[in-house]
Structure formats: structure tokens, C-alpha cells
Amino acid sequence: DEMRLFAKEMVEREVERHAADGLGIVDYALWSGGARVVKHSEPFTAGGKAGFFGTKGRGSVHSNAQKVLEPSFGEPGQCFALQGSSGFVEIKLRSGIVVQAVTLEHVAKSVAYDRSSAPKDCQVIGWYDGPDDDASMRAQRIMHLVDFTYDLDKPNAQTFTVDTSNTDQQLVNMVRLSCSSNHGSSTLTCLYRFRVHGFEPGSPSAITLQT
Amino acid sequence: DEMRLFAKEMVEREVERHAADGLGIVDYALWSGGARVVKHSEPFTAGGKAGFFGTKGRGSVHSNAQKVLEPSFGEPGQCFALQGSSGFVEIKLRSGIVVQAVTLEHVAKSVAYDRSSAPKDCQVIGWYDGPDDDASMRAQRIMHLVDFTYDLDKPNAQTFTVDTSNTDQQLVNMVRLSCSSNHGSSTLTCLYRFRVHGFEPGSPSAITLQT
């Protein structure tokens, strides 16, 4: 009977966690929470349209970019494809937070057509972007958050902890995920989902924005 | 071995229930089943657009209103936000039914930024709206279905049973969910998902409409 109770509680807990956006951890990079991709490296465009984005400025964000900030049913194709074996996305978080961890998720092995486009060696940096900041102010504030390697042999959602003693508990409302290599494709690197975890110091504005 | 069989069957049952629109209970207020929000209190609109809907008549339904009738991945933001600490939605069900229960679902605690916008004290009324009915006929038919309090300490989908001895098994094709309070926000009240459960007496028209 004790065993049955243990099994029942574990099943309910795991299903509940899955039902809560997959992981059951607050994500400040979530599109429906107000986060946005504001910049990225050149997107992969099948059919000869590569380079289409090269002539556009900072405002040109590909329509697929928001897939990086959205949940899916775990099926292949629900990703943002960047050209070549490396690339980056810059994300404006829903609010300023102290970053404690990030999660990178690729399509699961069981349903993937090919996983050579999965990111491998990545770095995450962050900073606080104020309304009146110029470029030199931004540069001063950039913090290194975490380096990680995405491992194809582990579960497909992989969480990496930030050493918060280094970041000195500083607020960040912008993060940049840069991947310098992938798992073999020379053509494209696919980003399925990137999440940013942490906490926001209580503030009236944070409460006003919540939905 | 008996224990393994028990565990296996329980897991499969729970995952199957989750895969069936989360609860595994028929929902007559489901958007993809044909139900629609037809009226609601003033929506919350960030950025100074509050009041935008005030000048419009019955036909003006906010584009976010259908989120109340749709499933999601459990992430924050997949809701319809009403202005202030109270509000209502009126829903035309997919067909006339005898209402046996309703379910109100808010975002799960584990992924929420803030839950002060969750509804608290709510009431559900229902009536049957015929094609040629005028206002006085409608008023006569209004039935009180259930009063409930949404509890932040319980699982996020909470089902409340209608005392069907009171409603005398009458058919209803319209319901109104009114929440007179929320869990603390003075700014907005968020409705994530509302479901209406019951049964439809067998009829040729019900069968024709099914998909």
C-alpha cells in the first residue's frame, strides 16, 4: 500500500510537471510572457533565399525566431534555423531578473529526422538595457553568465546553472545565446527552445505587467 | 509482479488522461467544438488602450477571449485578461446540455510569474437561448448553476459540481461565468480556461453538428 501511494504520487507529480510548460520552472524568455527575440544571426532559408536578411538592420527579425521562445508538442520542425554551423539570438526578457539558470531544448532523439543541426558549444551573456543607454554603457555592463555543451546523449531539455557568485546578483533584461559549433551539419543550426530562469526582485512595475 | 502491473497501468492511464485535452472529460465550452465567447466585461489592455472596448456593442468580442475556451501547454500568458479585480464572460456552448459540472483552470504555480490575477469567488449561471427569444423570456429562464471559490493551494484545474436537483435537468446553451473577486491584483483578472461538463439528450441535430 505504501508502494502504491508512492507510485501514485510520483506519476501525478511527473504529469503535472509536464503539463506546466514541460518543465515546471518559471521561464522569463517565454514569448507569451512578453519576451522577444530582437536580433539574430543570418537565418537558414531553403530554396536559395539565403542572404535575404543580410541587407536589413536591427529591426529585421525573422518570423520563425519566436519559435525559440515557445512550447511545442515536441515534433521536429518547430525551431528557428540559423545558417551554418554557428549562430546567435538576442532576447529581451519579459522583465529584469537575476539569472540563475538557462535551458536549451532540441527535438527528442525518438522523433528526429537528423540531429546534426543541434547546437553544441554555447555561451550565454546578459546585460541590462535601459531606455536611454548608448552602446558604450551597454558594453560596460555585459556579464558572462554560462558556457555549456549540449549533449545529444542526455534528455533533450538540458538545464545549465549560472554561477551567481560571479554575476554579483546583478539584474539582466537582455540575454544573448551564442553557439560556436553544432553536432555536424555545415548547413544549418536549429534552435528549438531556449529558456531563462531566475528571480525578479519584487517591484510595483513587475506586478503591473504580469498576466 | 503485481506491483509492476499496477504501476504500469496507472502510468498509462494518467498519461492517456493528460493526452485527452488534459482532463479526459467532455467539454461543451471548447472553441474547437464550436463554443464561442459572445460577451465579456472590459478587457485589460496594457499601454493605455483601456476603455477601447467601452464604446462597442454586443458584437465586440476581444480576440483574446477565445483563449478561455482553448487548451495550452500550461505556460503563463495563454489567458484572457479582464480589467480590474472582477469580471465576466458569456459563452454560447456548442449545443444544449444539462450542465453537471464546470472546471476553472489557472496557470500552474510552478511556472507562474505572479498569481494575484487568479479569479477567487465566482458564480456560474445558465439559460437556453432560442432564436426568437426576447430579453424578458431570457430573464425568466436564468438558472443558478454553481458558486465556487478558486483555491490557489489546490491543483490548477479545479472542477465544481452542479447540484442538478436544483436545475431540474433543464437544457442550457448559454453560460455566464462571473468572478466578483480575485487573489489580490487591483489591475487585472486572468481567465486561462473554463470548461462546461454535462450531457446532451440524444437528438438528430446534435449528431449532425458533431465533428
Place this chain on the structure above:
Amino acid sequence: DEMRLFAKEMVEREVERHAADGLGIVDYALWSGGARVVKHSEPFTAGGKAGFFGTKGRGSVHSNAQKVLEPSFGEPGQCFALQGSSGFVEIKLRSGIVVQAVTLEHVAKSVAYDRSSAPKDCQVIGWYDGPDDDASMRAQRIMHLVDFTYDLDKPNAQTFTVDTSNTDQQLVNMVRLSCSSNHGSSTLTCLYRFRVHGFEPGSPSAITLQT
């Protein structure tokens, strides 16, 4: 302790399988993977619009047709409804594969309004469509893949194995699902999800297309 470990691993495996597009099996008929419905029998259109598609040629594919190739939350209505008690869809797969199995999924019993529109006796054929093929070349290459009966008493996603000794390991990039009967509705037959499983012989083009 051994029992706890067994239970824990089983739960994690089942939730992971569910999170991987429901089944955890590669699907070459997936819309987000590049597959498309290219042809179908007359769609069911409520409200007197039946026949709307009758006058259009091969290029006229109903906007709901892609639902057959997409996952959902398991709620009713996320289907493509065909007129009458029989019907077909033709699907261009994301790439040429050797077909090993197919899966037909209807809405789960627990949340369905009515299941008389579920397909019953079905047949799947396949062929390879080259860019310069004419009709007679296509006809020569048509392979019978599998006959099956969808059973309302079994779990709602039902997988049927192809006898690959018959198909001689031939490549297929087109499949046609034809259902000659349903479970009782004379009005409509609903297709919720159809998947095609198999393997693609390694090729540079297959790798180029992957996302």
C-alpha cells in the same frame, strides 16, 4: 527500493514518449517536417457550402487538410472532415522512404462528443513521384502498403505494420489513405491524425532538407 526505481524509470519514459509528439516514433507525414496534403475527397462543410470544392482542380486543398498532419492537445474538432461515410487524402511525404508502418489517430473516447465519424475500414497505397513522371508511369509504381480496420475499443492512436516483404523495400514519397467506411455517420468522416513511419536511405539531399 528496486520497485521505486522501476516505477520512477517507467514514469519518466512514458512522459518522455508523450512529450515527443505523443508516440516517440519518427513521422514522415508531419506538416512541420515538410509533408503536405496535396489532394482529398470532398470536404464536409457545415452550413450549406457542400460542393464548394467540387469545381476546383488538383490545386484546391482545403485549409483544414493540414490538421491531419499536425499534433493537437487531443481535443475534439482538431480534424479534417470529409463528406459522407468514406473518403481519402493523398500526402506528399517530407522525403522518399521505405514505409514500415502507419498510425491513424482519432479523438479519445473520454473527450469525444460522438465517435460515429471515426474511420473504420481503410487502405493505404504508396508510390514514388518523380519530377518528370506522367500518369502511366505513376500507375505502374503504385504499391499496396496495408489494409486496416480502426477499432473504437482500442487506444485512440493505432499503429498498423506494413508487410515489407511485399513492397520489396521500394522507396515511396506519396501515400494515399482511403477509408471505405466509418463508424456510423452518414454525414461525415473525420481524420484527426495520420502518420507514416519508415526509414530513408542515407542521402545528401535528405540531410540538406532536415531541420
